[in-house]
Amino acid sequence: MTTVDIKPPPNFIRNIISEDLKANKNDGRVVTRFPPEPNGYLHIGHAKSICLNFGLAAENNGICNLRFDDTNPTKEEVEYVESIKEDVRWLGFDWGDRLFYASDYFEQLYDYAVQLIKLGKAYVCSLSADEIREYRGTLTEPGKDSPYRTRSVEENLDLFERMRAGEFEDGAHVLRAKIDMASANLNMRDPTIYRIRHEFHHRTGDKWCIYPMYDYTHCLSDAIEGITHSICTLEFEDHRPLYDWVLDTLKTPCHPQQIEFARLNLTYTIMSKRKLLELVEGGHVSGWDDPRMPTLVGMRRRGYTPESIRNLCERVGVAKRDSVVDIALLEYCVREDLNRRAPRVMAVLRPLRVVIDNYPEGQTEELEFPNHPEDPDMGSRKVPFSRVLYIERDDFREDPPKKFFRLAPGREVRLRYAYYITCVGMEKDEKTGEVVELHCTYDPQTRGGWAPDGRKVKATLHWVSAADSLEAEVRLYDHLFAKLNPGEEKDGADFKTHLNPNSLETLKSCRVEPSLADAAPGGRYQFERLGYFCVDSVDSTKEALVFNRTVSLRDTWAKIEKAQKQKA
RNA sequence: UGGGGUGUCGUCAAGUGGUAAGACACAGGUUUUUGGAGCCUGCAUUCGGAGGUUCGAAUCCUCCCACCCCAGCCA
Numbered sequence: 001m002t003t004v005d006i007k008p009p010p011n012f013i014r015n016i017i018s019e020d021l022k023a024n025k026n027d028g029r030v031v032t033r034f035p036p037e038p039n040g041y042l043h044i045g046h047a048k049s050i051c052l053n054f055g056l057a058a059e060n061n062g063i064c065n066l067r068f069d070d071t072n073p074t075k076e077e078v079e080y081v082e083s084i085k086e087d088v089r090w091l092g093f094d095w096g097d098r099l100f101y102a103s104d105y106f107e108q109l110y111d112y113a114v115q116l117i118k119l120g121k122a123y124v125c126s127l128s129a130d131e132i133r134e135y136r137g138t139l140t141e142p143g144k145d146s147p148y149r150t151r152s153v154e155e156n157l158d159l160f161e162r163m164r165a166g167e168f169e170d171g172a173h174v175l176r177a178k179i180d181m182a183s184a185n186l187n188m189r190d191p192t193i194y195r196i197r198h199e200f201h202h203r204t205g206d207k208w209c210i211y212p213m214y215d216y217t218h219c220l221s222d223a224i225e226g227i228t229h230s231i232c233t234l235e236f237e238d239h240r241p242l243y244d245w246v247l248d249t250l251k252t253p254c255h256p257q258q259i260e261f262a263r264l265n266l267t268y269t270i271m272s273k274r275k276l277l278e279l280v281e282g283g284h285v286s287g288w289d290d291p292r293m294p295t296l297v298g299m300r301r302r303g304y305t306p307e308s309i310r311n312l313c314e315r316v317g318v319a320k321r322d323s324v325v326d327i328a329l330l331e332y333c334v335r336e337d338l339n340r341r342a343p344r345v346m347a348v349l350r351p352l353r354v355v356i357d358n359y360p361e362g363q364t365e366e367l368e369f370p371n372h373p374e375d376p377d378m379g380s381r382k383v384p385f386s387r388v389l390y391i392e393r394d395d396f397r398e399d400p401p402k403k404f405f406r407l408a409p410g411r412e413v414r415l416r417y418a419y420y421i422t423c424v425g426m427e428k429d430e431k432t433g434e435v436v437e438l439h440c441t442y443d444p445q446t447r448g449g450w451a452p453d454g455r456k457v458k459a460t461l462h463w464v465s466a467a468d469s470l471e472a473e474v475r476l477y478d479h480l481f482a483k484l485n486p487g488e489e490k491d492g493a494d495f496k497t498h499l500n501p502n503s504l505e506t507l508k509s510c511r512v513e514p515s516l517a518d519a520a521p522g523g524r525y526q527f528e529r530l531g532y533f534c535v536d537s538v539d540s541t542k543e544a545l546v547f548n549r550t551v552s553l554r555d556t557w558a559k560i561e562k563a564q565k566q567k568a
Numbered sequence: 569u570g571g572g573g574u575g576u577c578g579u580c581a582a583g584u585g586g587u588a589a590g591a592c593a594c595a596g597g598u599u600u601u602u603g604g605a606g607c608c609u610g611c612a613u614u615c616g617g618a619g620g621u622u623c624g625a626a627u628c629c630u631c632c633c634a635c636c637c638c639a640g641c642c643a
Contacts, residue, residue: 071642214642237572262574321575373605
């Protein structure tokens with residue numbers, strides 16, 4: 001983990017913790033936890049929580065536990081447990097030996113429930129689920145007591161024990177906390193704390209057929225682990241009285257403080273696990289690791305660095321107001337990171353053949369390219385130059401618009417780190433009129449890209465040698481959704497109708513420089529003038545290279561061109 | 569017309585009675601063998617609204633308005 005050498009910016013949770021530390025609350029300890037339910041893959045929203053919890057612990061010499069909230073066997077799977085561990089590790093956090101499962105506490109939780117019954121604070125309720133709902137009342141009307149609310153402690157104890165023993169069908173009974181059916185807070189209207197589920201649990205197997213509910217489990221798990229600050233999202237604010245009630249009623253030796261913050265939302269992105277699952281199952285994406293997904297596996301495959309994600313999480317801040325962060329900030333964060341660390345490389349996505357008429361046929365020369373123009377420590381490499389090259393189609397216009405500085409008939413430009421070339425002719429497809437090949441001359445005096453006479457050129461193009469370059473597939477990604485806030489359901493439309501039909505463009509006949517032959521899976525590069533790309537870790541092979549575009553470079557020309565088109 | 573929250577620049581976000589940080593975005597300039605990166609400049613006389621307290625209010629008080637969450641045997 002990176003050490004924090006400058007004082008991090010304040011946020012309300014940091015403030016609470018430093019106040020607590022000042023007051024010597026919890027003997028100056030800070031213990032947090034990241035408590036995912038293993039029912040799906042982690043996404044960038046979870047990253048915010050992970051960074052917050054692990055970060056807060058780290059900056060205060062504290063501890064952060066990784067705890068799986070696995071109390072609902074119908075939804076949870078080991079596959080998810082494994083992926084979550086991997087993602088947290090990848091993000092750069094280490095829980096050491098602090099790996100826990102709520103299911104580790106089932107026995108203790110059961111004992112606590114027995115205590116609650118003995119205290120007269122819990123009872124077995126035999127109403128059906130529907131009846132419980134009816135009895136609960138509404139937002140504006142109080143609920144009414146269950147007829148089972150007055151069962152004796154002995155009967156409750158007996159029934160609860162038999163629930164555990166498996167004597168009853170699913171749904172026959174539940175254990176409820178006895179609080180207040182008239183509470184304005186619905187969570188306090190005798191919430192269910194145990195239900196019967198004859199289900200196999202991924203860790204406890206068939207040992208249990210009753211499972212504790214979240215509200216009951218979470219606070220006690222926190223208390224058992226000695227958590228000091230239990231940080232969760234806003235929607236749990238209403239649950240805090242229940243969190244406190246359970247711990248107060250049971251007089252647990254430790255009473256963590258629940259603090260709620262606003263979850264991360266990003267423009268053009270959906271963060272709901274349910275909806276992400278729907279995209280996966282409906283085949284709208286290739287899987288949880290589709291590079292367009294906001295999942296950590298997806299982003300990793302796309303080429304995002306953990307550093308950039310952590311940086312985003314620090315930059316967005318922590319507060320209590322619902323907000324939607326501009327995805328441009330995320331893109332800024334990756335570019336900032338990759339600009340520093342990604343070696344530069346030449347790749348042509350949409351090749352246009354260029355013949356250098358005055359360059360000797362059959363000749364090839366090796367040019368020396370720096371791997372990073374601002375970082376000599378990254379070394380250099382040799383790149384072959386020859387008579388037939390490819391340049392980017394976009395870099396040539398037969399009829400160049402205003403402010404287009406690149407190649408055009410009669411125009412001279414620089415080939416990066418190579419020579420000045422001048423376009424002297426072109427060949428077109430007879431049928432379509434499409435330019436299929438350019439004829440240029442080069443100035444042998446400009447080797448390396450400098451003209452001895454000092455003449456200037458307005459553009460520098462990237463290129464590859466036709467014969468020496470490698471073919472590659474390149475996948476260009478755009479936002480998965482075309483709508484700024486696809487999660488918003490005000491328009492009543494299914495969120496999938498907002499899917500961006502152009503979120504993936506696959507280019508099959510790209511050409512990349514020969515040094516990429518040895519590119520390792522996951523390797524990240526800047527394709528000069530285009531963007532940051534990584535070797536796809538799933539589909540790329542030595543024989544058939546596949547690259548994913550992580551993010552494009554900022555493109556001033558595209559902006560100008562767009563403005564010009566809007567004017568016209 | 570119940571309860572719990574939240575309202576500061578286009579988007580995030582500091583600010584906790586002493587006269588509106590910062591970031592992204594945007595716009596201009598500078599520089600440049602990536603129209604990249606860098607660098608510089610600009611960008612809230614005003615803090616949801618209206619009153620009030622005060623020498624002084626985004627910060628305190630009153631009323632109002634808007635938005636979010638809650639009626640799982642999900643988490």
